[in-house]
Amino acid sequence: MELGLLQALQLDGRAALSRIARSLGASERTLARRYSRLCTLGLRVVGQLVPARLGMTRWLLRLHCAPGSAGSVARALARRPDTSWISLASGGSELYCALTTSTQHERDKLLLEKLPRTPGLTSVDAHCLLRVFTGITSTWYASGIPFGPARRDEENGAPLPAPEFREPPGPLSLDATDRALLAELAKDGRAALPELAAATGRSPSSVQRRLEHLKAQGALGFSVDFAPRHLGYDLMTHLWLRVAPGEVSAVGRALAAHPEIAFAAATTGPHNLVASGVFRGDHDLHHYLDQRVGSLPGIQSIETAPILREVKRLAFRA
Structure with a gap:
């Protein structure tokens, strides 16, 4: 159930626990207990600028x-x-x-x-x-793991939306209210509307409209911050890949679909693709490099750099 809850929050960071419980086929009370337990282990949902x-x-x-x-x-x-x-x-x-x-x-x-x-x-x-292939900054491995038997929105029967977002053209301007709202969401992406209203000096209904506008314009997303070690994933590593120029986007999209990969992007420099992955241990990393990445077309070389310690994570300025 914990994985399902984390996955649901990854898809919609502000989803009500009652809605998630219905999607998972669990009681709201049970899910609330699991959510509280994960919060004591450091779970947080963060609103982030794009x-x-x-x-x-x-x-x-x-x-x-x-x-x-x-x-x-x-x-x-x-x-x-x-x-x-x-x-x-x-x-x-x-x-x-x-x-x-x-x-x-x-x-x-x-x-x-x-x-x-x-x-x-x-x-x-x-x-x-x-180009970032995994949305905003997703810092944990489970973005590719489906939750629930059918992964559907029980309120309307439609499939839950995929987290991938397509950038609309042209930069968007933010006003003082937007920046105040984003600053609060960077602290707690699940802050209640009355809290956000008090912080921005706006009414809850006005804040809700602002939230929907920022999300619709592709300027705001939500990420789940939860240490993978609590789920038995003890090895994080950066991957630097040299990929044939015509294959960069295809390989980037393939990496983004792997549940082990939390982040993948095309980049400048001698390596034209960089990714971050989370694994249970060195055996899993070896298997991933040998069997999963090694079979992708166009890869010319891979450099791995295991992460010893994370000093800062999930923080964007507003």
């Missing part, structure tokens, strides 16, 4: 640090509001950092001035994310 929809550019930084410096560099980056997740890998000297920039000036200030002067940082590789 950077590309707002004219922002997403970057993945691969940072190398002097021995003993990675921790302090990671903590400094984690304090920045424009970083969304930071992980420590490769023997403790390599960091991965995802961030967004709004303007060319902001980009140049960070990449050409601030980062090169950071104490303990020996090199910076900045990769522009060209």
